[in-house]
Amino acid sequence: MKRIRTLLFLPLALAATFLLPETASAADAGAAACMECHGDKSIEKSLPGGGTLSLYVDMKAYRESVHGKGACTTCHSDAKAPHDKLEKVSCGKCHPDSEKSYSQSTHGKGHAKGAREAAYCSDCHGKHDIRKSGDASSRTFRLNIVGVCLRCHKDRAIEEKYGLPGQQVMEAYEQSVHGMALKKSGLLGTAVCSDCHGNHAILPGDQPRSATHRQNIPNLCGKCHSGILEQYEGSVHGKGMRGGIAESPVCTDCHGEHRITKITDPTSPVFAKNVPKTCSACHEKEGISSRYALPKKRFSTYMDSFHGIALEYGMTKAANCASCHGFHDILPSADPASRVNKANLPRTCGQCHPNAGPNFAKGPMHVEVTPQKAMGVFAVRVFYTIFISVLVTLFVLHVGLEFFGRRRRKRMEEGGKG
Amino acid sequence: MTAMREGTTPSATVVRMSLMFRIQHALLMVTLLVLALTGFALMYHENWLGRTLIRLEGGFLYRGFLHRAAASLLMGQLLFHAFYMLLTREGKKELGEFFLRRQDFSDFLQSIRYNLGVAAEYPRFGKYGYKEKFQYWGATLGIFLISVTGVLLWAETFSMRFFPKLVLDVTLIIHGYQGLLAFVILLFWHVYNEHLHPSVFPMNNAWLTGRVEAEWLRLEHPLEYEKLKREGVL
Numbered sequence: 001m002k003r004i005r006t007l008l009f010l011p012l013a014l015a016a017t018f019l020l021p022e023t024a025s026a027a028d029a030g031a032a033a034c035m036e037c038h039g040d041k042s043i044e045k046s047l048p049g050g051g052t053l054s055l056y057v058d059m060k061a062y063r064e065s066v067h068g069k070g071a072c073t074t075c076h077s078d079a080k081a082p083h084d085k086l087e088k089v090s091c092g093k094c095h096p097d098s099e100k101s102y103s104q105s106t107h108g109k110g111h112a113k114g115a116r117e118a119a120y121c122s123d124c125h126g127k128h129d130i131r132k133s134g135d136a137s138s139r140t141f142r143l144n145i146v147g148v149c150l151r152c153h154k155d156r157a158i159e160e161k162y163g164l165p166g167q168q169v170m171e172a173y174e175q176s177v178h179g180m181a182l183k184k185s186g187l188l189g190t191a192v193c194s195d196c197h198g199n200h201a202i203l204p205g206d207q208p209r210s211a212t213h214r215q216n217i218p219n220l221c222g223k224c225h226s227g228i229l230e231q232y233e234g235s236v237h238g239k240g241m242r243g244g245i246a247e248s249p250v251c252t253d254c255h256g257e258h259r260i261t262k263i264t265d266p267t268s269p270v271f272a273k274n275v276p277k278t279c280s281a282c283h284e285k286e287g288i289s290s291r292y293a294l295p296k297k298r299f300s301t302y303m304d305s306f307h308g309i310a311l312e313y314g315m316t317k318a319a320n321c322a323s324c325h326g327f328h329d330i331l332p333s334a335d336p337a338s339r340v341n342k343a344n345l346p347r348t349c350g351q352c353h354p355n356a357g358p359n360f361a362k363g364p365m366h367v368e369v370t371p372q373k374a375m376g377v378f379a380v381r382v383f384y385t386i387f388i389s390v391l392v393t394l395f396v397l398h399v400g401l402e403f404f405g406r407r408r409r410k411r412m413e414e415g416g417k418g
Numbered sequence: 419m420t421a422m423r424e425g426t427t428p429s430a431t432v433v434r435m436s437l438m439f440r441i442q443h444a445l446l447m448v449t450l451l452v453l454a455l456t457g458f459a460l461m462y463h464e465n466w467l468g469r470t471l472i473r474l475e476g477g478f479l480y481r482g483f484l485h486r487a488a489a490s491l492l493m494g495q496l497l498f499h500a501f502y503m504l505l506t507r508e509g510k511k512e513l514g515e516f517f518l519r520r521q522d523f524s525d526f527l528q529s530i531r532y533n534l535g536v537a538a539e540y541p542r543f544g545k546y547g548y549k550e551k552f553q554y555w556g557a558t559l560g561i562f563l564i565s566v567t568g569v570l571l572w573a574e575t576f577s578m579r580f581f582p583k584l585v586l587d588v589t590l591i592i593h594g595y596q597g598l599l600a601f602v603i604l605l606f607w608h609v610y611n612e613h614l615h616p617s618v619f620p621m622n623n624a625w626l627t628g629r630v631e632a633e634w635l636r637l638e639h640p641l642e643y644e645k646l647k648r649e650g651v652l
Contacts, residue, residue, distance in 0.1 A: 313478035363584030405533030
């Protein structure tokens, strides 16, 4: 019976949408009947768990909404005065695509399983007062979306119940370059929750179909940062990622996720001083360097160099990994287009040291002090270590000997005198 | 001290360091100390020693300024000293005293033999024995080497034009270890000879007063003592 009613309703609803001018007056008449009760601000019902639910409908807000030219019965098809509890409104009748993707999302699945807190259509879009997302007063207007998501995602009880990322993640977004662009500058072009996570089809990032799954991240960020994506695609990391190497870094591995800040921010993982640590998170890993035959000890040799020491003590103009190797466009040194290819080193070093020509670029840049890698430095170090040790030993011996010698001299002098 | 034995009156003193040399010595002491503190700050940058020193020196930038300021002073002094020793009357005389001779080597061997109880006589030194000569020439050579390497590293824009990075890496390591060597020698040899040695303990005051007691000279540098006697200074 219910299904038949639904089927009958569909053409009616469609007609209502297309024949709005004619139906508006009829709808007004219908609405007036509803408003006899629902226009009363004090009308409410008690809930089974205690508390009350207001049944008041703000007719003005409804009329101004995107559905405002419809009739109450367009959505509440089973309503007649007076009535008992109505059936739940089904938005999918008119918005089938949205409903389909919602039903496959983490919210939709949760809702179907009876998770009371899982966001439903009305939680994000509102009920009688739904407005188009382009309307600045809409809940789903770009500048308002974060607030809508955070209503639940900043609620500690919900986070704990469903094991969601903690408050600090949400706060990190508000402090991030995207969050600040939104909050401080009101930029429509900034990334809000739905730009990365999607809207109806939100899924956790560990599911391959999620917009925020690792393999989808470069394209996701590339939606806005298109020029960077192009550079990244040509880099060794980009090629690796496209080649199915899951370990190959994507945007978020270096920049972070919610907490992305400007590179001038000292807390950013790509702030000059933090770059060596960020790169070494992978490049100092034994497994990664042997799997991809990467040179080892890049971090320690860098940190021991002039550049490394200067950077460690806060001179951010000293060269860090990215100054020589590049960042989005990193290529292996064997590639002729690489900034650290032997042929390109004079130009790369020349960014800061104008006299560092081809002659200067001879020899290794990361000096690993072993006989094979840097014989000169190794030999000097060994020579001095031996030389200093021998000298100290001889000094100690000499001091010891002199102690005996002086006792002998003293005895002889005293003996000679006596 | 082993004064009050025979010959001279106990209070008789004799000039060992003129004012000119005392000034040079004091300057050398200050510059070497500053250079060591600012240099080791960089050499041991990764541990507490370096971190503490760099903090005390007002940060990384000021550590560099201090190091290069002291280095400029030291190099100026090295040049001044070279000219002073080669061109002035006092300098020429001192340089003559410092000349290395075959005798110094045999003195060294004899002192060892004596200390071991093999030789019967302790060597008789002139104004400067093998200990002082080792200190003087060691320091001069060391300061020369550390100045050359230091200038190459300081003028990196110039050096990079002529030397591969390979050479500058070696230059850096020589500079650091030469500093360590100088520090170790000063600590062991100089502190022992001029402070801890029983004949001068707790300190040879000559670097402040310029004078030593004649009796000390008679015992430690008998040839110089006799020479001064002959010249009628004593």
